Amino acid sequence: MAKDEKVLSSTSNNMHESQKNQFELKWFLRKNIVPVFFFVLCVIGGYYSGLPLPFLLNEIITRMARNSFLVISLIIPVLAGMGLNFGIVLGAMAGQFAYVATVNWQMAGLTGFTTTALLSIPLAILFGWLTGILFNHTKGKEMITGIILGFFANGIYQLICLYFMGNIIPIKVPSMLIPGSIGLRNTLDIKPMQYALDNLLKIQVKIPGHVFPVSIPVATFLAILALCLFTHYIVKTKLGQEFRIVGQDMHVAEASGINVDRVRIIAVILSTILAGLGQVIFLQNLGNINTYGSHVQVGTFAVAAILIGGASVKKATVGQALLGTLLFHTLFIVSPLAGKNLVGDAMIGEYFRVFVTYGVIGVALALHAWQSLQEQRRIALLKADISGE
Amino acid sequence: MEAPRLEMRDISKEYFGNKVLRSVNLSVAPGEIHGLVGENGAGKSTLMNILFGMPVIRNTGGFEGRIFIDGEPVEVNSPYDALELGIGMVHQEFMLLPGLTITENIKINREIVKDNLLSKLLGKKLGILDFERMRRDARKALDRVELNIDEMLPVLGLPVGFMQFIEIARELDKDSLRLLILDEPTAVLTEKDAETLIEVMKKLSREGISILFITHRLNEVLRVADNITVLRDGEVVGKLPSSEATIEVLAELMVGRKVDISARARRGFEEDAKPILTIKDLHVDMPGERVSGLSLNVQEGEILGIGGLAGHGKIGIANGIMGLYPARGYVHVANYGEVELNSPLSALSSGMAFVSEDRRGMGLLLDETIELNIAVQALLSRGKFLKKYLFNMIDRESIRKHALKMIKDLDIRCTGPNQIVRRLSGGNQQKVCIAKALTLEPSILFVSEPTRGIDVGAKKIVLDLLLQLNQELGVTIIMTSSELAELRSICDRIAIIYRGRLQGILPVDASDKEFGLMMAGELSAVKEGVF
Ligand SMILES: Nc1ncnc2c1ncn2[C@@H]1O[C@H](COP(=O)(O)OP(=O)(O)OP(=O)(O)O)[C@@H](O)[C@H]1O
Numbered sequence: 040m041a042k043d044e045k046v047l048s049s050t051s052n053n054m055h056e057s058q059k060n061q062f063e064l065k066w067f068l069r070k071n072i073v074p075v076f077f078f079v080l081c082v083i084g085g086y087y088s089g090l091p092l093p094f095l096l097n098e099i100i101t102r103m104a105r106n107s108f109l110v111i112s113l114i115i116p117v118l119a120g121m122g123l124n125f126g127i128v129l130g131a132m133a134g135q136f137a138y139v140a141t142v143n144w145q146m147a148g149l150t151g152f153t154t155t156a157l158l159s160i161p162l163a164i165l166f167g168w169l170t171g172i173l174f175n176h177t178k179g180k181e182m183i184t185g186i187i188l189g190f191f192a193n194g195i196y197q198l199i200c201l202y203f204m205g206n207i208i209p210i211k212v213p214s215m216l217i218p219g220s221i222g223l224r225n226t227l228d229i230k231p232m233q234y235a236l237d238n239l240l241k242i243q244v245k246i247p248g249h250v251f252p253v254s255i256p257v258a259t260f261l262a263i264l265a266l267c268l269f270t271h272y273i274v275k276t277k278l279g280q281e282f283r284i285v286g287q288d289m290h291v292a293e294a295s296g297i298n299v300d301r302v303r304i305i306a307v308i309l310s311t312i313l314a315g316l317g318q319v320i321f322l323q324n325l326g327n328i329n330t331y332g333s334h335v336q337v338g339t340f341a342v343a344a345i346l347i348g349g350a351s352v353k354k355a356t357v358g359q360a361l362l363g364t365l366l367f368h369t370l371f372i373v374s375p376l377a378g379k380n381l382v383g384d385a386m387i388g389e390y391f392r393v394f395v396t397y398g399v400i401g402v403a404l405a406l407h408a409w410q411s412l413q414e415q416r417r418i419a420l421l422k423a424d425i426s427g428e
Numbered sequence: 429m430e431a432p433r434l435e436m437r438d439i440s441k442e443y444f445g446n447k448v449l450r451s452v453n454l455s456v457a458p459g460e461i462h463g464l465v466g467e468n469g470a471g472k473s474t475l476m477n478i479l480f481g482m483p484v485i486r487n488t489g490g491f492e493g494r495i496f497i498d499g500e501p502v503e504v505n506s507p508y509d510a511l512e513l514g515i516g517m518v519h520q521e522f523m524l525l526p527g528l529t530i531t532e533n534i535k536i537n538r539e540i541v542k543d544n545l546l547s548k549l550l551g552k553k554l555g556i557l558d559f560e561r562m563r564r565d566a567r568k569a570l571d572r573v574e575l576n577i578d579e580m581l582p583v584l585g586l587p588v589g590f591m592q593f594i595e596i597a598r599e600l601d602k603d604s605l606r607l608l609i610l611d612e613p614t615a616v617l618t619e620k621d622a623e624t625l626i627e628v629m630k631k632l633s634r635e636g637i638s639i640l641f642i643t644h645r646l647n648e649v650l651r652v653a654d655n656i657t658v659l660r661d662g663e664v665v666g667k668l669p670s671s672e673a674t675i676e677v678l679a680e681l682m683v684g685r686k687v688d689i690s691a692r693a694r695r696g697f698e699e700d701a702k703p704i705l706t707i708k709d710l711h712v713d714m715p716g717e718r719v720s721g722l723s724l725n726v727q728e729g730e731i732l733g734i735g736g737l738a739g740h741g742k743i744g745i746a747n748g749i750m751g752l753y754p755a756r757g758y759v760h761v762a763n764y765g766e767v768e769l770n771s772p773l774s775a776l777s778s779g780m781a782f783v784s785e786d787r788r789g790m791g792l793l794l795d796e797t798i799e800l801n802i803a804v805q806a807l808l809s810r811g812k813f814l815k816k817y818l819f820n821m822i823d824r825e826s827i828r829k830h831a832l833k834m835i836k837d838l839d840i841r842c843t844g845p846n847q848i849v850r851r852l853s854g855g856n857q858q859k860v861c862i863a864k865a866l867t868l869e870p871s872i873l874f875v876s877e878p879t880r881g882i883d884v885g886a887k888k889i890v891l892d893l894l895l896q897l898n899q900e901l902g903v904t905i906i907m908t909s910s911e912l913a914e915l916r917s918i919c920d921r922i923a924i925i926y927r928g929r930l931q932g933i934l935p936v937d938a939s940d941k942e943f944g945l946m947m948a949g950e951l952s953a954v955k956e957g958v959f
Pocket residue numbers: 443444448466467468469470471472473474475484520841842850851852853854855856881883
């Protein structure tokens with residue numbers, strides 16, 4: 040008879056689920072408040088910017104192709120419960136070091152690009168491994184550790200680029216160095232490798248009623264598609280399951296015989312590798328490297344984008360990463376012009392840009408904290424956090 | 429002669445200079461069910477954690493002694509090693525991931541994968557999970573513990589009893605299982621479910637699996653164990669075949685003094701006194717323990733028991749009234765008025781207090797000291813322990829004094845009032861929960877499963893204390909429990925909940941059959957008002 044009872048209450052559980060569905064629209068809005076808000080902003084901004092559609096589309100497509108990889112690289116650490124990995128800055132550095140090498144070897148075109156990409160991988164593994172070890176010593180504080188690590192690593196990066204390059208590390212191409220001195224120049228020209236991937240396969244699409252076509256870098260998007268599939272695949276493997284288990288409860292994971300520290304290091308290494316490749320793709324589109332600046336905001340921008348897409352520090356999907364990249368960069372394009380057209384001052388738009396990047400991180404994190412606070416409120420109240428009468 | 433399945437020799441362990449195990453020896457034969465009993469804090473879980481290679485042992489300086497499995501000396505440095513050796517463990521606290529499905533929890537770290545190119549190249553971990561086969565395995569394991577539930581449901585929100593069986597199913601699913609450790613598996617189960625579990629254990633032992641069984645329900649251990657080891661203060665004080673043991677003998681060995689375990693003489697109860705608590709049409713949305721339209725009157729000064737099968741909502745009542753889960757309906761407290769639902773503060777200020785069944789989840793601040801845990805709620809909601817100078821100051825002295833008294837009254841085994849609660853044994857954490865509620869000096873006290881995981885000696889202390897509160901201070905007590913015997917030992921009447929509603933109220937001396945029928949919904953409220 041005890042058995043029957045158990046069946047009974049399990050079906051009543053299912054009934055509860057269907058009751059929940061009645062609130063679906065409300066639930067949808069509540070759960071997706073962040074992307075909905077930014078979508079509305081994009082539409083308004085797009086309208087007031089007065090930009091012609093092909094221009095807008097071209098810009099968006101370029102930026103999607105350029106940035107998606109970096110944003111998607113954030114997903115795996117979130118799955119493993121380590122929050123948003125600001126440490127991808129180190130991945131970006133790996134990509135840049137790889138370019139320094141290939142430019143120095145005077146490589147060009149697709150060969151150069153491929154070599155750079157391949158070269159970035161071992162560097163990223165090394166950086167990711169170190170980051171992972173650090174994160175394992177600061178469990179539960181990975182995000183802030185990642186930010187600080189970014190600053191610290193930047194210091195070392197500058198040291199290497201300014202004092203070691205052309206000194207301890209021989210540089211053959213004089214134009215890479217600061218004239219009459221040692222250290223890399225402010226801007227590193229990688230024109231020979233520009234568009235190596237983008238132009239591999241490019242199609243032009245005409246939009247009826249407009250003169251300029253929209254061009255799509257198919258090869259780059261194929262690379263992004265491959266990454267999406269890869270991420271999707273990893274999530275479904277045993278490794279992905281271990282990420283999820285560790286992310287939910289390290290104690291339970293450990294008690295089930297999972298080597299928690301190792302799994303976390305793997306997650307960070309994967310993320311760093313992807314960020315490195317992402318930076319390599321990003322820079323081949325730009326055509327030059329701002330030696331001391333290109334990597335600095337990689338972490339912040341990617342994090343802002345994925346948050347706008349509706350991800351949180353506990354949950355992130357490929358869809359959210361792509362949507363977020365789209366919304367974030369659309370805002371980036373339209374906001375200065377919309378600001379100028381609306382208020383007659385382009386600076387407003389610039390301010391807004393800055394607000395978007397930094398503000399959104401704060402806002403989205405606060406929203407997220409608020410949501411979990413709501414859940415915990417009742418419990419916390421009784422537990423002790425009652426603030427007096 | 430065959431080598432014993434498990435032999436632990438001269439095991440000693442200290443936590444921060446506090447010796448909790450002193451050269452403990454333990455030996456279990458193949459297919460034997462070995463009972464391990466002892467007071468709260470005697471060191472049972474610690475011994476099992478050592479055997480299972482739990483990280484907490486390594487992180488606190490390891491242990492001394494040696495372990496042999498089937499005659500071979502072994503090193504168990506991590507749960508992974510234990511897994512390889514065929515040791516399975518159901519921990520005292522839950523080790524499930526609520527966000528995942530039952531299947532995923534059962535196959536945790538033993539997932540079945542489909543091979544593909546990448547996994548052949550780079551290792552099994554890159555194979556895609558084969559949910560079909562995992563599901564089938566999970567189904568098989570669930571069937572072995574006779575749990576008829578959809579294996580693809582998420583664990584979140586399932587009643588605790590279900591979770592316990594899922595954990596056992598998870599261990600059974602390990603093909604190489606040779607030794608199964610069950611650390612208080614029945615503490616969260618109703619008597620019926622505990623019965624099922626005991627049957628499962630017997631079946632397993634017939635299959636040749638050795639079982640180490642920890643429990644505070646001595647009658648269970650007597651029924652199912654072949655041999656029993658008794659621990660007291662980290663030392664083995666007795667080792668006997670269960671045929672030679674009785675509850676009295678065990679209890680005496682455990683606590684080192686005679687324990688009176690007879691039930692109290694019951695007093696009569698005035699039925700038509702005016703209710704102190706009126707509940708009308710209460711609905712509580714607690715997953716797995718939903719209350720749907722409960723009406724109940726509680727008389728001033730009584731001890732009302734609330735019983736029923738798991739999943740029928742008995743747990744939801746107190747949780748709903750105290751504002752821990754969304755609730756609607758009407759709750760009225762005499763001398764206060766209507767209690768605002770969904771507001772813990774309103775519930776607390778009406779003079780009600782609650783000892784939760786979920787002490788790890790919401791009962792305690794695990795990383796704070798014992799004294800703070802005891803005092804904090806009274807401090808914040810009642811303004812107790814404040815000294816009035818220019819402005820209010822926390823009176824640390826009176827908190828310390830009160831905590832010391834509670835530690836003595838409830839026999840909380842600790843190093844002192846400023847010990848961190850996380851480092852207490854499971855049973856002693858429960859006592860801190862009770863002390864916290866008592867500090868509120870409530871006029872109505874809800875207690876859920878108050879003796880879950882508490883040893884016989886302390887169980888008596890807790891139940892006696894509830895009685896004393898009731899008789900000397902006039903506190904009305906509403907006690908929810910899955911142990912009928914416990915309800916019978918101190919309650920004046922017992923309300924049975926079925927499908928979220930009151931099925932009826934029985935006097936304590938009603939027969940087991942009546943209780944059984946009523947819990948199954950086959951006997952309705954006819955008995956109400958009979959006495
Ligand atoms: N992590 C820890 N750090 C410090 N001391 C601990 C820790 N865990 C347990 N202890 C101490 O070790 C002793 C034995 O605890 P243990 O959990 O083994 O008791 P137990 O026999 O399982 O009791 P119970 O029946 O209450 O579960 C207790 O005094 C406890 O305070």
